[in-house]
Amino acid sequence: MLKKVKFKPPQVLVLGFAGIILIGTLLLMLPVSSVNGQALSFIDAFFTATSATCVTGLVVVDTGTHFTLFGQIVIILLIQIGGLGFMSMATLFAFILRKKISLKERLLLQEALNQGSVEGIVRLFRKVLIYSMTIEGIAAVLFTLRWSQDLGFAKGLYYGIWHAVSFFNNAGFDLFGPVTGKFSSLTAYADDFVINMVSVSLIILGGIGFIVISDLIEYPSKKRLSLHSKLVLSATGILIALGTLVIFIFEYSNAKTLGSLGLGGKLLASLFQSVTPRTAGANTLDLPALRQATQFFIIVLMFIGASPGSTGGGIKTTTFTTLVGAIIAMVRGKQDIVFFRNRLGKDRIFKAITLTMFALLFVILVTMLLSTTEDHDFLMILFEVVSAFGTVGLSLGLTTQLTIFGKVTIALTMFAGRLGLLTLAYALQPKKEKELYRYPEGKITIG
Template identity: 40%
Template sequence: MKWRHPGQLVVAGFAAVTAVGTMLLMLPVASTTGESTGVVPALFTAVSAVCVTGLIVVDTPTYWSGFGEGVVLGLIQIGGLGVMTLASVLALLVARRLGMRLQLSAQAETKALGLGDVRQVVGGVIRLSLAVEVVIAILLALRFGLGYGESFGRAVYLGVFHAVSAYNNAGFALYSDSLIGFATDPFICFPIMAAIVLGGLGFPVVLELLRRRRREWRGRPWSLHTRITLATYGGLLVVGTVAVTVVEWRNPATLGALELHHRLLVGLFHGVMPRTAGFNSLDVAQLEPTTLLVNDVLMFIGGGSAGTAGGIKVTTFALLAFVMLAEIRGEPTVHVLNRRLPGQVQRQALTVALLGVGTVMAGTLALLAMTSFKLDDVLFETVSAFGTVGMSTGITAKLPVAGQFVLMALMFIGRLGPVTLASALAIRDRPRRYELPEERPVVG
């Protein structure tokens, strides 16, 4: 089969890993009962893990055996790093060089700015990911062992699983209530939040931050991408934390029953989660409708580009804001932080955002048509799936099989990105050979 676009190879890679994961989860050894799991639950779990989402139709700690949990963990790691990133690493180890086609595929997955950057980006991604996961796993293992009396082996296992899940923004937990039991424990919450932020900022941003420690990088200007990502990510983090804390402050089912410092900790934790992590230390079903709507917006925006987070990405959101600001001011071109924004980037941002809105609306309408759940719950579910977040009001397992396939489609599209998926399905590029006469329709 001839691949006409590297995006096709990315889609095919994710699909292949999902298929393998589904078959492994269907094995009798993967469940605690020793019985084979049905196709739909196994497929849904595999898609959720590969797409680093965290939505589940069966309870992870009670349904899956140690083997099954290991499969889920492996799928999370592969999905977080990216199938093409792992393929690039294997090519470097075996051939010591990258072929042009594999470089293009890796570029499509890692969003590297040039082919010459792919080798450096891939190596940095692997080293950074493993380093963060190891450090977070050690911190969590120490807390599980010393603070909760877990045996050495169990503490290490819990630490590794939750570290990998957090860094990859997956949201899978080995507790039936996610992290509600640790809502007031800063030694669990802060490492989890740190891993989520590092994974959600995006590999290019974190790598640039690390490079700033080197002498040769001192004094160089920050890249526009890094400045936009850090400013927007930080701003949305503050907005989410304040909104959740203020709205839920007096809700007896959430923050209202906690002490002051615990309210602040839980509010911060749930301000971080919409970055597409999916863990919860509060019962999401008990959140106020206003909080759910705020979370919908934050989950749809997501995290940084080329990272483990989903959504349309904070850079897309910020660039659209700059485009609107320039249009309101009547400026012919868009300028961002002393740089001019190319028209192609503006069109890409608009395309990603509108395709995201259309995808979420289509999924929401489909679920509303086939279920009797409220709009708040259904919209939250579809945005969570598209943004690869994994938080739920508890309706995932109650959906009909057709509804679960809708969520699987949303997770797959959300992980790969609307533009990547669309380009993968395109047979070939069609450059315009001529321009037609210009005419301006009335807008508004």
Template identity: 55%
Template sequence: MKHKKKQDSLSPAKILTFGFAIIIIIGTFLLSLGPASANGEKLDLINAFFMATSAVCVTGLVVVDPATQFSLFGELTLLILAQIGGLGFMTMGTMIALAFNRRISLRDRLVLQEAMKQNTLEGLVTLIRRVTLYSLVIESVGALLLAARWSFDMPLGQALYYGVFHSISFFNNAGFDLFGSVHGPYSGLSAYASDPFVNIVVIVLIILGGIGFIVMSDLLSYRVTRRLSLHSKVVLTVSGILIVVGALLIFVMEVFKSPDFQQLSLMDQVFASIFHSVSTRSGGVSTMSVADMQQSTQFLLLLLMFIGAAPGSTGGGIKVTVFAILIGAMYAMLRGKEDIVFFRKRLSKVSILRAITQTWLALFLVILTAMILSAIEDRTFLALLFETTSAFATSGLSLDITTKLTDLSKIILGLVMFLGRIGPLTLAYALTTPKSRKELYRYPEGDFIIG
């Protein structure tokens, strides 16, 4: 009886939190083994923890160069952790259960509902099947396209391996790359800044991973249904606006002052602007050194990372839907309207309060962490705020200071990545026991002066 009571106390939020934590612990152990290292020397536990957390939380921040530090076993471990982290361990577990004809219990469905950020249990298993199928198809196509391009630069076997690794990494918004062994440690995709084919393939992979599986399902069903859900309309509209506006601002701020940017042709400058605007969705990969960009550009990237990707996607941040609600609330207030309306649909007060709560929790976490790091590290506050935001938003863009941080700062950023992946609100639900009982009374309405 006690055992049953203990099981019942594990809410979906707690199961998600503990599940991700257990996978990170397993990943830390595997990456700290001698066979995982390229030179056979064990990676110390703190760096192994950071890399495992970065992989499971599909962040892409690194304290060691993956290509030169890890062996094939280590690289594959990193890749599997990123795949599990991107799709979600419950999604992977559900597909394994379905493969063995195991019945999906109500508890499993509730956890899946929390993981996929769904409002209903209806059609959840069907969505999971679609998510897995879409992911495999997109990753396979991406792998073949990248392998075909890189076969001109390296042996075919290596090109195929690189294609698979980077397609999975970029689609899951993990941001890991293996070009450190080809073009030098921490080089990223800098060698392909002028390659439109690689740019386009990577941009498409990041966008597809960042808009979320719900939106992808809607888009693929559009030919039959001839309709998109409100969620899909908002995600596609806001994501498109952020990418275009972000690219324009990056171009304007870099084109006149950045020496690296000025060395590129006009077309390459356009691609670089779009690439880095898209990468802030949570892609975590770059074709130019973010550390060498203007401070104004770095701050813009910071803001775009904080907004992040869509709910139910492989990306992080406060999410584009939350940002849309905040803008909608401001617009409604300035126009003297009581309701936030998108595409002729009024939003519920619960959605608005949830968005405000999530934003404040995220702001509090990022600012407090940056302040703590500034007390530990001898770095500029912008650099520390950038790394903290990148960790929370599971973006992976960096100002090249991650490898130089103290062990304590690495642990702190690892925890921030974990919080960013599961979401501050989910953690809050996991740590508390909210009462499902409806209150039988309401307090009288009060008012005070604002502004």
């Protein structure tokens, strides 16, 4: 009699995402998905499906010109499933069928939504669905009203819905290839106030996480925010303001980027390019034309990424804030990291350090590998790797020129970035054994 295999929640998540990617790959390979009626190669279909499911936005073929309506719908469904998490979608069907959510399913939801316990997890999931649909719906209406002026109502409505889903899930896919040129993203709307502000709002809301959104909505009645929400909002605000200032200063006189825009356009474009490394992937400036200092600064922003429990990737704003807090505490000779009169536990600090070191080593390894197989500038390769790991989707033009090995490597990097390196590590680790003893404490010299 065969022994029943029991999977841990992280293993179920890994296998679930892999399954969704495989299904997406097969659908995108169908001739009906391509405008030319020819089947997309397995590697390119796999890359596109991975990028969509991992809500990244890196593309080897232009979405708007290569894919038919069927192919575009497959991609946007992969983005929605990948953004909310396949377990969230499975739970949605359970709600529709009026099925009871089991403890095992609650544990999977806990892992998928990156929560510390199962308490209130189903209630949080209901909020996630309501908030997502409401935000995407409002944005779709605003986009439709604006794009109907340029594209007509029918196309404006389709573009409005499609891009609202893409941008809220921080995917960065766009359909503007037939309108403004292949791989053009939102460059034609660099100084358009409505498009910029709706897009920026979607990206920020998708990037701060559903816990924070819930906290903000309930603030009028509760009159308080959790420590997590305070840290996320503070870190996000500071990073966006700092990014806007740095990009504005570095690119102000660059004729190929901000130089040709008026003051209002310069500020809008700087703000957008500061927000989009939150893992969104859309851009309103020509990224290869940016100065190298700006490109490297964007790499740093992409590595930090979005916030826990969101649709974005990166090491997360709370991890970065914890590291900064540790530095400040060490310099000031303090034993504890304190934020808003709350002390962080040592387990949080160790997790932040572990996650950051994992991420750094992973990015270094992948960059070294691609530096030997891809004949391109180092900064271009590093930009691509960090963009894939942070599930950002920004590129300096390398994606379409990748070798088969490069495409597979970047696809796996997107997969690791979406699920999280710690989740993958937990999924692969053997069964835990209780430690029977501890070694005596030793002292070493640091620094």
